[in-house]
Amino acid sequence: MTQELRLGIAGLGTVGASVIRMIARRGEALSRTGMTIRVTAVSARDRSRDRGLDLSGVTWFDDPVALARSGEVDCVVELIGGAEGAAKRTVEAALAAGKPVVTANKALLAHHGLALARAAEASGVSLACEASVAGGIPVIKVLREALAGNAISRVYGILNGTCNYILSRMELEGLTFEACLKDAQALGYAEADPTFDVEGFDTAHKLAILTSLAFGTAPDADGVSVEGISAITPLDLRMADELGYRIKLLGVAEATSAGIEQRVHPTMVPKSSAIAQVMGVTNAVTIDSDALRELTLIGPGAGGEATASAVVADIADLAAGRTAPAFGRPATALAPPARAEMQRHEGGYYIRLSVHDRPGVAAGVATRMAEREISLESILQRRSEVAATQDRRGRSGMPVPLVLITYAATEAAIRASLDAMASDGFLAEPPQVIRIERE
Incomplete structure (x- = not known):
């Protein structure tokens, strides 16, 4: 008899709604994991909002922490967002109750990932987070599993589609940062307050997660040197073009003799490089290792369907009994990285x-x-x-x-x-x- 995995989804924004639609659409294929996957509970701030979802037969919780503790839920999918508040309390409650968690929350993992990984291991459950970095690109799986035989020296990439869209438009059309940002906001690529994206903080959170996976260290968001793109001018982009470069906002983590460098900043990359060809809202991650030399993964880095793809992949792994430590190693093995100061x-x-x-x-x-x-x-x-x-x-x-x-x-x-x-x-x-x- 097929068993059932009952999901509680905390957060019904664009990603949460896409997850529910994807599970409904792919239910038969997902049942090949050996379990029927079903959404049994949801939580969001506004019950009255029309999300275009059929939630009949699904229990609604106003408090996501209550959802996490509910006997109607076997696995909690946290899509609230933010490093503190309801998101953190919900994940902590789920892990304390012995329930696996699937999350897309990069800020939460960058700042509290080590403590949450310890809590998951203490309860004997999984903390799955593929959707927290680069949307639909399975970079966490690649770092954690596919490259186990490689020594990684550097991981870097375009991790924020908003910034890549703005820089692409500035380069191709000769527009100012302010004009491109206004268009990005009109298209829904940038928030009304775009600081988190354009000043590099979103990229820094994702980089902290990649650094942990690449080098076996605890996530260290405070160790990332961060600069944004708001000072980039059309003249800089023209000069880069003349010199054979493109400007991209990169997150770079690199093992050096002084320690682990973690930096986010506008970067000139050779036009001949794979990452220079990535335009618009697309994301890309390049991994340098001893065996494979250079591996570049490119794909949709944001949006409901892309992020839901990664969330559902984690859910399918849980249903099939495929589990792994959140950061690739037991939490007890994750030590703070030796920081290489930016001045060096x-x-x-x-x-x-x-x-x-x-x-x-x-x-x-x-x-x-x-x-x-x-x-x-x-x-x-x-x-x-x-x-x-x-x-x-x-x-x-x-x-x-x-x-x-x-x-x-x-x-x-x-x-x-x-x-x-x-x-x-x-x-x-x-x-x-x-x-x-x-x-």
Whole structure:
């Protein structure tokens, strides 16, 4: 006789509704796991909202914690979101009651993943989280299971579709960040308050989870260095194009001699790289390892159907008895990572300066870089924007853009040289610094 797995779904937004539809649509196929999967309880803030779902015969809970403790539920699917509050209480209650949890909540796992993994193991149940990173891309399964025989040196990717959409539009159409953000909000790709996405915090939470899986460490959201894309200009994108690069917001986790580097920032990537071809709201993750060298996974990173696909995959695993530790290792084996401070990062840099158009400035800039042993691959000066105001000696009196491309240098050296230039009075406005991630 086929057994039944009774689901309680906490959160009926776009993803929650898509999960219910997908289970109904794929019920026969899912029963091949050996269990019938059925939604028996739901919880959401607004009962009156029309979600286009048939919830007849499903018990409604106003309190998701009560749902988690209910005898009508065997497995809790947490789709509320947020690192604290109802989402955290619901997951804790489910695990304490000995019920497995499926969650898409990257903020919760980034900040409380270790404690929740310990609670799951203490109760002998699963904490499944494929949907927490990169939507429908099965990157967690790949890191946790498919690459067990590989030593991973770096994992990086485009983990936020909103930012990739904005940067793609800016590049292809020459639009400003503000114009593209407005369009993203109109299309539903960005929230009314887009800070969490465009300033890199969403990517940082996802990166903390990937870092744990890749390097066997406890999630360390506070150890991620974060920069967003709001300062990127059309000029930066044009310069990147001339130099053979595209600008992407990347989350990068890398094993270095100083420890684990975790960083989120706009990055110049070679146009020839696989990740440079990823445009629009699509996500991509590249994994560098000793055996496979480079593996890139590309696919839908957000949206109801894509995220529901990952949620339902986790549910199917539970129904089939396929379980694994949330972060690939027992919670007792997850130690805090040795942090490599951002100041010790070493790589190439794109630096755009707005300098005063007067004699000696360019030479002074080069001197300040040389003092810190920073070698310059190229220097590009753009006078076309101020040519109309130039005097007969070729000087405009207006600030002009000066672009520097460096060979490998440390973050500390770059920042010290820029501070010195500012003290010298060379800079008319704060510099733009974008790191270069070479293949």
